[in-house]
Amino acid sequence: MQNKISNSIIKGDTLEELKQFPNNFIDMGVTSPPYNKGEKNNGWLVKNVLYDKICDKKDETIYQDDQIKVLDELYRITKDGGSFFYNHKIRWNKGKLIHPIEWLKKTKWCIRQEIIWDRAIAGNIRGWRFWQVEERIYWLYKAIDNNFIGEELKSKHSLLTSIWRFSPEKNSLHPAPFPLQLPIRCIYSVMDDKKNGIIIDPYCGSGTTLVASKMFGYSYIGIDISQNYIDIAKNRIENYKNEIKIFDEEKNKHIVKKTFKERKEKGIYNHHDKNRRQELKNNNKINNNENFLF
Numbered sequence: 001m002q003n004k005i006s007n008s009i010i011k012g013d014t015l016e017e018l019k020q021f022p023n024n025f026i027d028m029g030v031t032s033p034p035y036n037k038g039e040k041n042n043g044w045l046v047k048n049v050l051y052d053k054i055c056d057k058k059d060e061t062i063y064q065d066d067q068i069k070v071l072d073e074l075y076r077i078t079k080d081g082g083s084f085f086y087n088h089k090i091r092w093n094k095g096k097l098i099h100p101i102e103w104l105k106k107t108k109w110c111i112r113q114e115i116i117w118d119r120a121i122a123g124n125i126r127g128w129r130f131w132q133v134e135e136r137i138y139w140l141y142k143a144i145d146n147n148f149i150g151e152e153l154k155s156k157h158s159l160l161t162s163i164w165r166f167s168p169e170k171n172s173l174h175p176a177p178f179p180l181q182l183p184i185r186c187i188y189s190v191m192d193d194k195k196n197g198i199i200i201d202p203y204c205g206s207g208t209t210l211v212a213s214k215m216f217g218y219s220y221i222g223i224d225i226s227q228n229y230i231d232i233a234k235n236r237i238e239n240y241k242n243e244i245k246i247f248d249e250e251k252n253k254h255i256v257k258k259t260f261k262e263r264k265e266k267g268i269y270n271h272h273d274k275n276r277r278q279e280l281k282n283n284n285k286i287n288n289n290e291n292f293l294f
């Protein structure tokens with residue numbers, strides 16, 4: 001079964017397809033599900049994001065129950081110690097805030113981190129609240145033997161902060177893709193230099209996660225309900241080298257300027273410690289341009 005579905009994109013309903021997968025065989029996943037934005041009477045922005053095959057409007061309770069079922073299936077098929085990155089956003093319904101944590105807390109996953117994705121978009125000139133420029137990315141973790149802390153990130157990844165700043169994808173045939181940097185960052189941070197792995201995107205759309213997996217040399221599995229989007233994804237995967245510049249740029253952000261050993265040797269522990277910094281400068285242990293952010 002595993003060999004059959006590796007490096008494939010399955011056309012179908014996410015939950016129904018996931019139910020047919022075996023247990024514990026996926027290393028990690030990244031996705032952005034439909035957000036249940038509503039599609040009528042909701043302003044110009046929502047009208048611009050219309051999917052090919054589905055209407056993004058469900059009763060909110062049904063929507064959340066469905067997402068819990070999908071996330072629990074993903075938990076079942078993921079190996080112990082595996083991760084899943086779930087991109088979503090805060091929404092409002094008739095003035096009341098709906099936070100993704102509401103349903104994520106009801107899944108089997110351990111919520112390891114909430115990352116803010118600052119989409120770096122321009123402000124608006126009117127609105128009922130401050131212009132929402134951010135989305136969220138939840139790093140979900142499947143613990144090994146109830147150890148919810150898990151493995152430490154390598155320094156080169158952990159130096160990136162919990163706020164990720166990159167613009168939304170603009171050049172796409174899909175109405176709501178995420179930028180390629182997003183899955184590249186997730187995959188590189190948890191897989192690091194692992195030789196093999198299987199990565200899933202259960203709502204793969206234009207295949208952004210699958211393209212990122214291909215760039216690292218990992219196997220991928222995608223699911224989407226729209227043949228049109230699957231065709232776009234297949235074409236992107238085939239031509240992944242056209243987007244390789246983004247891969248190189250993102251990987252270059254995961255660099256440690258000094259190792260812990262080097263810092264220890266110089267006695268540099270904390271970049272906020274101004275007195276210590278001055279003392280080191282006075283003793284010519286560091287120069288003026290020394291970067292204290294590791």
Ligand SMILES: C[S@@+](CC[C@H](N)C(=O)[O-])C[C@H]1O[C@@H](n2cnc3c(N)ncnc32)[C@H](O)[C@@H]1O
Nearest residue numbers: 013014034177178203204205206207208224225
């Ligand atoms: C936010 S988009 C994902 C975009 C993707 N991250 C990308 O970069 O192109 C959500 C996708 O979920 C698909 N979708 C929605 N409901 C689905 C369902 N029940 N089963 C399978 N796919 C579904 C839509 O066709 C859409 O492509």
